[in-house]
Amino acid sequence: MRLHRNLVYAVIDGLNLIFNEDKYADKVVQQLLKRDKRWGSRDRGFIAETTYDIVRWKRLYGEIAEVKEPFSRENLWRIFAVWATLKGIQLPDWKQLEGTPSRRIKGRFDELSKIRKCRESIPDWLDDMGSKELGEATWEKELKALNQQAEVVIRVNTLKTNKKALQALLIDEDIATIAIKNYPDALQLKERSNVFKTEAFKNGLFEVQDASSQLIADFLDVKPGMRIADACAGAGGKSLHLAAKMDNKGQIIAMDIYGFKLKELKRRAKRNGAHNIEPREITSTKTIKKLHNQMDRVLIDAPCSGLGVLRRNPDAKWKLKPEFIDNIKKTQQEILRDYSKMVKPGGKMVYATCSILPSENQDQVKAFLQSENGKDFGLVKDKKVLASTSGFDGFYMALLAKKQ
CATH class of the missing domain: 1.10.940 (N-utilizing Substance Protein B Homolog; Chain A)
Incomplete structure (x- = not known):
């Protein structure tokens, strides 16, 4: 070179x-x-x-x-x-x-x-924390995996196309993809390319979304016609996936404390042809209270350390501080306590993070279930996704059901 x-x-x-x-x-x-x-x-x-x-x-x-x-x-x-x-x-x-x-x-x-x-x-403190929470052997493998460059994975927008049709269109634009086993809507690029310049992207036929992140929409167990709250929607990648899973039927209230992120979601939803998404900025506790006991499903994609996505955000390990992780755990507890109140009796909720630390994941779910606010919920199942075993981002998701 x-x-x-x-x-x-x-x-x-x-x-x-x-x-x-x-x-x-x-x-x-x-x-x-x-x-x-x-x-x-x-x-x-x-x-x-x-x-x-x-x-x-x-x-x-x-x-x-x-x-x-x-x-x-x-x-x-x-x-x-x-x-x-x-x-x-x-x-x-x-x-x-x-x-x-x-x-x-x-x-x-x-x-x-x-x-x-x-x-x-890796910083000393983060190495100590990771080995303490995951064990030496797992942490060693995970660190190695998280230091690899992330593959480019896209999610087929099934509101507009299907996997085979999209693959054919992308081939016409000199972009080759492969299907990923056990990820029904995912395609992985064979070579890195700027997919945002393609006509297929401009026409809303796909979104860039890691394979692990794509697991969450299925995990939430949604059906057409339901009322869903995506409580920490951000720019709405998971809201868009949920809209496709619901065939545009029902209602998705995409919520976030940052209005500028919801504006981006509105733009993306239009491109995707997702018509059942209503962005709603959380301006006070009243925004949540108005939805108490009303939602069939609630997705809490909680703010976290982001340790599971270091492959695509390597600078995060240098920006992270121990006090940030301590504070974010408190925020996670507060979000679980407050946003879980939107789930109606018989409804379900997913708590998810892009962290691999049990203290942000299993421990938070356990603490919630033992709390006053969590006494009406039960754990249906959870899933831990490690980069070292999946080949994709590290993620955690827990499905909880509220009693009738």
Whole structure:
């Protein structure tokens, strides 16, 4: 591979924003890719994949380069030199890369690879928490899986098409996909591609949604004609899936405390042809109280640490703090307590997170069932999805039923 100066400068600029200015990696990469209209797909791929790769392995590369945060521009070049050396890329004769100790880099890599928190590039506190909650063997496998680049998975919008028809249309746009066993609406891209530019996407024939996330709509056991509350809907990926499962019949009240996310949902619903979704911003406790004991199904896709989706959000492990996880657990308890009141007698509720920590998952469900608010509910089933066993995002979902 031959390195191009303007592309590497873009990567260095992006790393500075992510590491030193606490910007989100996905937003930074989006901006970087718009910098030069002359860049082709290979150029943009280099910028995106290199930036994410260095973010993912920040601790390992930083320790090999023997630099500490906040990283100066010179330090970022040293980290980049480590990345390139370990990838076997011949370094060009640029002043920023002069004196790169290639042999020492490889020796340091071999040395640090014996230490898990360095080898898997994870903060000390998070390594301790993960091994304590999941056990050494499971945590080790999970860390390795979460450090892999996520595959691109799409969900067929069955309101408009079917799997075979969509595959044929995408082939016409030079995008090959494969079906995934036991995921009825999922297709996986054989090669990474910008699917958002396809006519099939513009016409609402699919959404990008990880396979694990697609399990939740089926888990909620919805039927056409039901009244559903998606209580933490965000931009509505799961609301859209529920609308398809219900054949556009019934009502989905998509709720969130952030109005701008619901505006995005409204736009997506129109493109998808999903007509039974009503966005409703949670402006006070009254928004929830009006729906007490009225909903056939309630989905609580709770805010969480996001540890199950590190494959696609590698910067999250550097932004996370122990106090955030402590606080989010309290928020999860409050949401379960308050939003469960919307379930009518005989109705069902799913509590879900994209975390792999039992303290955010099974322990929260157990605590709810033992509480005053949970005494009328029973656990029907739950499902733990690990990246190391599924090959997709880590997720948890629990189906609870309310007594008649």
